[in-house]
Amino acid sequence: MNLTLYFVTPDGAADPEALAVAAVRGGATLVQLRDKRRSDAELVPLARRLIAALDPFGVPLIVNDRVEVVLAAGAAGLHVGQGDLGIEEARRRIGPDRLLGLSVEAPGHLQALPLGIVDYVGVGPVRATASKPDHAPPIGFDGLARLVAAAPVPAVAIGGLGAGDARAVKAAGADGLAVVSAIGSAADPEAAARALAEEWRQA
Numbered sequence: 001m002n003l004t005l006y007f008v009t010p011d012g013a014a015d016p017e018a019l020a021v022a023a024v025r026g027g028a029t030l031v032q033l034r035d036k037r038r039s040d041a042e043l044v045p046l047a048r049r050l051i052a053a054l055d056p057f058g059v060p061l062i063v064n065d066r067v068e069v070v071l072a073a074g075a076a077g078l079h080v081g082q083g084d085l086g087i088e089e090a091r092r093r094i095g096p097d098r099l100l101g102l103s104v105e106a107p108g109h110l111q112a113l114p115l116g117i118v119d120y121v122g123v124g125p126v127r128a129t130a131s132k133p134d135h136a137p138p139i140g141f142d143g144l145a146r147l148v149a150a151a152p153v154p155a156v157a158i159g160g161l162g163a164g165d166a167r168a169v170k171a172a173g174a175d176g177l178a179v180v181s182a183i184g185s186a187a188d189p190e191a192a193a194r195a196l197a198e199e200w201r202q203a
């Protein structure tokens with residue numbers, strides 16, 4: 001698992017596959033299929049196509065929220081938040097070998113985290129973002145640093161991040177940054193991903 005540049009597909013994107021391929025061509029190391037609008041029946045074939053498209057790049061596909069889609073499509077992992085399926089249940093459902101990510105928004109979420117169940121945490125939102133209308137209060141880079149320092153597993157920063165943020169994310173101790181719009185809304189998603197990946201390398 002490489003969290004350096006984690007591309008999360010925009011909710012309801014017309015062509016998540018094209019965006020994901022552009023992102024990994026540019027240097028994204030992990031992709032999450034996050035779609036609140038499509039049904040499981042629509043997401044399963046989409047996830048299968050994404051897995052096949054990402055496979056030549058060696059990039060795993062994580063599916064947000066939908067354990068049934070993970071299992072039916074054979075995805076590499078599942079990402080859940082504080083209001084989703086509990087992590088013990090999620091781990092039981094996906095088995096020991098798939099990746100499991102958990103959103104963390106406050107210190108209490110880490111204090112309540114049993115060890116050995118999740119593979120990584122997504123920490124945020126660093127800034128307010130229109131990509132997740134129901135996001136928790138922004139934690140800023142200081143909040144990010146505090147949560148990352150307390151995390152017992154690798155941590156990826158998320159929320160309102162984009163060009164120019166890699167240095168601050170790395171300085172906060174995170175293992176990478178996760179973005180939706182910085183790549184998904186870019187005029188040239190591959191170039192945007194390449195710039196972010198390069199920024200991370202230079203940071």
Ligand SMILES: Cc1ncc(COP(=O)(O)OP(=O)(O)O)c(N)n1
Pocket residue numbers: 006008032034064065079080081082083084101102103104121122123132156158178
């Ligand atoms: C990498 C990463 N971090 C956090 C989230 C947010 O998950 P969640 O809190 O469950 O919110 P939704 O994405 O389901 O709206 C994420 N998806 N990915």
Ligand SMILES: Cc1nc(C(=O)O)sc1CCOP(=O)(O)O
Pocket residue numbers: 008034103104122123124125126128129130131132135136158159160161178179180181182
């Ligand atoms: C999916 C998601 N989760 C968040 C969290 O804080 O848990 S913020 C977020 C959306 C991030 O989108 P963008 O890169 O466009 O700001």
Ligand SMILES: [Mg+2]
Pocket residue numbers: 064065079080081084
């Ligand atoms: Mg969720």
